[in-house]
Amino acid sequence: RPGYGTAGTGTTVLANNFWVRFDKTRNVFHYDVVVTPDVPAGFKRAIIQAMIEQYKNEKIQCLPVYDGEKSLYTAKSIGDSLELDVKLGDVDDTMYVARRDTDFRVTLRLASRPNLGSLANFLGGRTTVCPHDTIQVMDLVLRECATNSKNLVPGGRSFFSPNLGNKDLGGGLVAWQGFYMSIRPAQDNLLVLNIGTSFQSFQEGQTLVEFVSRSFGADPRDLDRNMRRQDAQGDTYRVKMKKLVKGLKVETSHCKTKRKLKIVSLTRQPLETLNFNMNGMQVSVADYFRQTYGLNLAFGGFPAVEQGSGDRKKYIPLELCRLVKGQNFTRRVNDDQRKGLSAMTCCLPEQRVNATQQACLNLKKQSEDHAKEFGVEINPNWTRVPARVLNPPKVKYGNGEICPRDGTWNMINKKMVEGREIKHWGIISCSNRVRENDLQRIAQQLSSACLSYGGLDVNVVMPPLVVTVPQTVDEAIRSSVKKLAERNIELQLLVCILPDLTIKRLCELELGVITQCAQEGKIRKCDPRYLANLILKINAKFGGKNAVICAQDLKKCKPVADSPTLIIGADVSHPRAGEETGCSMAAVVASMDWPGFAQYATVVRSQPSRQEMLDDLFWENVDEQGRSVSGGIFKEMLMAFHHRTNFIPERIIYYRDGVSEGQFEAVLRSEYESLQRAEKRSKQPSKGPKITFIVVQKRHHTCFFPATKPTGKNQNISPGTIVDKVVCHPTNFDFYLCSHQGIKGTSRPVHYHVLKDENGFTANEIQQFTHDLCYLYSRCTRAVSYVPPCYYAHLAAQRAQAWVDPEGS
Known part of the structure; x- marks a missing residue:
C-alpha cells in the first residue's frame, strides 16, 4: 500500500464487520482425519459428531471443531495419534440409514500446531505473510454451531432458514433468507467477522412429477404424451427433464422404509417400454411395481430414475419420488421466479441493518462455548469506519460541460462529443400493439432526436415492418435485407421493438447488422429521455463518443493525463448453473482513445468450461x-491502440473482473506475464509500458451504512464514498468504492485490489481515476457501480454466451 487517500470530504460509515478478539497465547492442535471405510463428505460430519459424543468424557475431553473434510482442531492436546471405533447409531438422514450399523474407525494424527501469535504479528504489520491456516481455525470456531444446527441449512458460506424470512417463488421453489459469515484480517491489529444477509431459492416438499410439470408449465398428462413421442421433440423434452432433475435429492414412497437418494441419471426410454432382467427373465418395470407393490403407474411416458450400473441397475418411477424439502436449488430460475427473488433481496438499508445485527447476536450466543474454548470473543457493536466522499468529475459534451449531482445528470440541450454517421437503418416491431403508422412516427421522432443530439445523416431505408408471428421474423428480416442488397444498400442498424434473441443472433452472426432493442411500452410514448438513452447506446455501438471527462479533472491523475495510457477490462462468462456442456466465454475490451477513454474495442474468445484463467x-x-x-x-489490442491513436502506450491499467482472492496469485502470474510478452512483440520500444493490475470484486458481503440518520429517500451512503482504512487489508493495496447512487435496496461498494503497480500511482491518483471512469459508461447518464471497461467486458462475454446457448437469454 503506497499510503492512504486524502481526497474528498471526510465522513464516517458503519460496516457490517464486527471485531473479533482472540488470545494469541492459546494453543491450537491440528489433526488429520481418516475415516475407514471411506464415506462421502456429508457422511463424515455425522461420524465425527458421533465420535465426539461417544468419547467426550474419555479420550476427547474438549470441544473440537471440524471442517467436514480432513481437518479437526482442538484447543487441548488429545495425543499425537488416536484411533477410535465409532458406531453411527440413529441418523436423521435416511440417505445413510443403510450404514447406521457399520463399524467405522476414525484415525486422528497430529499434523501441525497453528500459531495464533503469527496471526497477531500479521495483523500488527510485523510480517507480510498471511497465516491462512490460523484464520481458518478462527472461522471454523465461529461456524461450528451453525454448521451442526438442525434449524439452519448451509449453502456455501451462508446459512439459511425459513424462520428468518421466506417467499413463495412459484414453480415449486421458495426463497429463504439467511446470513453469510466470514473471518477477515483487517487493519489496526483487528480481525473482523463479516456478516451479511443472504437469499437463496430452495425446493418445496412435493412429488417429482409435480415439480417437473410446474417447471415445464404444463399439465402432467400433456407432458406425459409429449414424452412418449419418438422424434426430435420428444428427445428435446427428455434432455430438458434430465438437466432439470439431475443432482436433486428425492425420497421414495413405495417402500415401508423411506429411502433418500440423489438422482444421477434418467433412462432414455419411457417407463412403459422399460424392461430389466429378474432371475433370467425380462420383466417390465410397470409390471414389477404392479405385482410387487400393487401400484398402477399413471405416467408411462415419463422416464425413470436410474440408479447403479451394468447388471445392478435399478429403476424408480418419477411418480414414486418426492423431493426432499429444503434442498438448495442451484439451477437457473425462470423470469417470474427471478423477479420474486429480486423483490425479496431488494431490502432497504434499515432492514438489512436489523437483520445483520440479529444474526450477529444469535451467532455470538450459539458459538459461546466453542469461542470460550479457543479464546475467541465477538464484539456485537458495528465497526465505525472513516470514509471520504469524492467529488464527481465534470462531464464534457460537444457543446459544454455538466457537473453531475448525486451521480446522475441528463442530456437536455447537450450534443454528443462525436456522433457517428448512420445512413441506412430500419425499424421492426414484433408487437401486435405497435402498427405501421406507429413505426413511422417513432422512426421520425428517433431521426429528429439523433440530429438534435449530434448524430449525422440518418436515413430510414427499410420500410417499417410489423411482424406478429415469431416464426416469420427471421424470414421477414432476411427478405428485407436481401432487397436492400439488390439496390446496393447495406443495412447498418435495425431497431427492434420487443427484444427477441433470435433477432440478435440472426443479425449479428449471419447478416452483420447492428441491432438496438426497445421496450414497446416506452418507445410508443416517444419520451425524449428514453429516445436519448437509445441514441447513446446506438452511437456507442457505431464507435461514437458520447462524453468525456473534462481535462481539469483528468489531471487529478497526472501520470494518465500526461502519458498515452491504455485501459483494459476483462471478464469470463461461464455456462449456466447445472449446465454440464458448453464453453466459457472470455471477453477483453481496450480503450481506443486517449485521453478520452470513451471508445473501446472488444475481443471475445471461447475457452474450456468454467475456466477462469x-x-x-x-x-x-x-x-x-x-x-x-x-x-x-x-x-x-496493443496494435489496434497504436493504429487508432498513433500513440504507443506508456502506461497500461488492467481491470480484471470475476476473480476470487484464492485466484489472485495464479491470475496475476498468468495474465501479467502474457501482457508483458505481448508488449515485447508489438513493436514497442525497448522500455515497454508500465502496468497496473487491478482486480475488481463485486460479489462480496461488505456493506456500508451512514453513521448518522440518513436524509435521502433511499437511506444509502452517498455516491463517491470510498473506504481504505480499518476494514481493508492490513498490508495489501485495496479499497472499497461506492461510485453509484443506490436506486433500490442497499448500495454495495465494489472492492478493488491493486495487485501490481509499476506506474507508482499514489492512493489519491488511482482511487480518483477509478471513480471518475465510472462516469463514462456510454449507455446512460449516471455513474455506474464499477469501472466501464469491466462492465463492457461483462456484457460482451454474456452476449457471446447467449450466441452459443440454445436456450439463451
Missing part, C-alpha cells in the same frame, strides 16, 4: 519457413 492472451509459434510468429488478444 483467460486463454489466448498471447502466443508464439514458428511458421513453416522457420520464422517466429506471435499473436493473441493482448497483441491485437
Whole structure:
C-alpha cells in the first residue's frame, strides 16, 4: 500500500464487520482425519459428531471443531495419534440409514500446531505473510454451531432458514433468507467477522412429477404424451427433464422404509417400454411395481430414475419420488421466479441493518462455548469506519460541460462529443400493439432526436415492418435485407421493438447488422429521455463518443493525463448453473482513445468450461519457413491502440473482473506475464509500458451504512464514498468504492485490489481515476457501480454466451 487517500470530504460509515478478539497465547492442535471405510463428505460430519459424543468424557475431553473434510482442531492436546471405533447409531438422514450399523474407525494424527501469535504479528504489520491456516481455525470456531444446527441449512458460506424470512417463488421453489459469515484480517491489529444477509431459492416438499410439470408449465398428462413421442421433440423434452432433475435429492414412497437418494441419471426410454432382467427373465418395470407393490403407474411416458450400473441397475418411477424439502436449488430460475427473488433481496438499508445485527447476536450466543474454548470473543457493536466522499468529475459534451449531482445528470440541450454517421437503418416491431403508422412516427421522432443530439445523416431505408408471428421474423428480416442488397444498400442498424434473441443472433452472426432493442411500452410514448438513452447506446455501438471527462479533472491523475495510457477490462462468462456442456466465454475490451477513454474495442474468445484463467492472451509459434510468429488478444489490442491513436502506450491499467482472492496469485502470474510478452512483440520500444493490475470484486458481503440518520429517500451512503482504512487489508493495496447512487435496496461498494503497480500511482491518483471512469459508461447518464471497461467486458462475454446457448437469454 503506497499510503492512504486524502481526497474528498471526510465522513464516517458503519460496516457490517464486527471485531473479533482472540488470545494469541492459546494453543491450537491440528489433526488429520481418516475415516475407514471411506464415506462421502456429508457422511463424515455425522461420524465425527458421533465420535465426539461417544468419547467426550474419555479420550476427547474438549470441544473440537471440524471442517467436514480432513481437518479437526482442538484447543487441548488429545495425543499425537488416536484411533477410535465409532458406531453411527440413529441418523436423521435416511440417505445413510443403510450404514447406521457399520463399524467405522476414525484415525486422528497430529499434523501441525497453528500459531495464533503469527496471526497477531500479521495483523500488527510485523510480517507480510498471511497465516491462512490460523484464520481458518478462527472461522471454523465461529461456524461450528451453525454448521451442526438442525434449524439452519448451509449453502456455501451462508446459512439459511425459513424462520428468518421466506417467499413463495412459484414453480415449486421458495426463497429463504439467511446470513453469510466470514473471518477477515483487517487493519489496526483487528480481525473482523463479516456478516451479511443472504437469499437463496430452495425446493418445496412435493412429488417429482409435480415439480417437473410446474417447471415445464404444463399439465402432467400433456407432458406425459409429449414424452412418449419418438422424434426430435420428444428427445428435446427428455434432455430438458434430465438437466432439470439431475443432482436433486428425492425420497421414495413405495417402500415401508423411506429411502433418500440423489438422482444421477434418467433412462432414455419411457417407463412403459422399460424392461430389466429378474432371475433370467425380462420383466417390465410397470409390471414389477404392479405385482410387487400393487401400484398402477399413471405416467408411462415419463422416464425413470436410474440408479447403479451394468447388471445392478435399478429403476424408480418419477411418480414414486418426492423431493426432499429444503434442498438448495442451484439451477437457473425462470423470469417470474427471478423477479420474486429480486423483490425479496431488494431490502432497504434499515432492514438489512436489523437483520445483520440479529444474526450477529444469535451467532455470538450459539458459538459461546466453542469461542470460550479457543479464546475467541465477538464484539456485537458495528465497526465505525472513516470514509471520504469524492467529488464527481465534470462531464464534457460537444457543446459544454455538466457537473453531475448525486451521480446522475441528463442530456437536455447537450450534443454528443462525436456522433457517428448512420445512413441506412430500419425499424421492426414484433408487437401486435405497435402498427405501421406507429413505426413511422417513432422512426421520425428517433431521426429528429439523433440530429438534435449530434448524430449525422440518418436515413430510414427499410420500410417499417410489423411482424406478429415469431416464426416469420427471421424470414421477414432476411427478405428485407436481401432487397436492400439488390439496390446496393447495406443495412447498418435495425431497431427492434420487443427484444427477441433470435433477432440478435440472426443479425449479428449471419447478416452483420447492428441491432438496438426497445421496450414497446416506452418507445410508443416517444419520451425524449428514453429516445436519448437509445441514441447513446446506438452511437456507442457505431464507435461514437458520447462524453468525456473534462481535462481539469483528468489531471487529478497526472501520470494518465500526461502519458498515452491504455485501459483494459476483462471478464469470463461461464455456462449456466447445472449446465454440464458448453464453453466459457472470455471477453477483453481496450480503450481506443486517449485521453478520452470513451471508445473501446472488444475481443471475445471461447475457452474450456468454467475456466477462469483467460486463454489466448498471447502466443508464439514458428511458421513453416522457420520464422517466429506471435499473436493473441493482448497483441491485437496493443496494435489496434497504436493504429487508432498513433500513440504507443506508456502506461497500461488492467481491470480484471470475476476473480476470487484464492485466484489472485495464479491470475496475476498468468495474465501479467502474457501482457508483458505481448508488449515485447508489438513493436514497442525497448522500455515497454508500465502496468497496473487491478482486480475488481463485486460479489462480496461488505456493506456500508451512514453513521448518522440518513436524509435521502433511499437511506444509502452517498455516491463517491470510498473506504481504505480499518476494514481493508492490513498490508495489501485495496479499497472499497461506492461510485453509484443506490436506486433500490442497499448500495454495495465494489472492492478493488491493486495487485501490481509499476506506474507508482499514489492512493489519491488511482482511487480518483477509478471513480471518475465510472462516469463514462456510454449507455446512460449516471455513474455506474464499477469501472466501464469491466462492465463492457461483462456484457460482451454474456452476449457471446447467449450466441452459443440454445436456450439463451
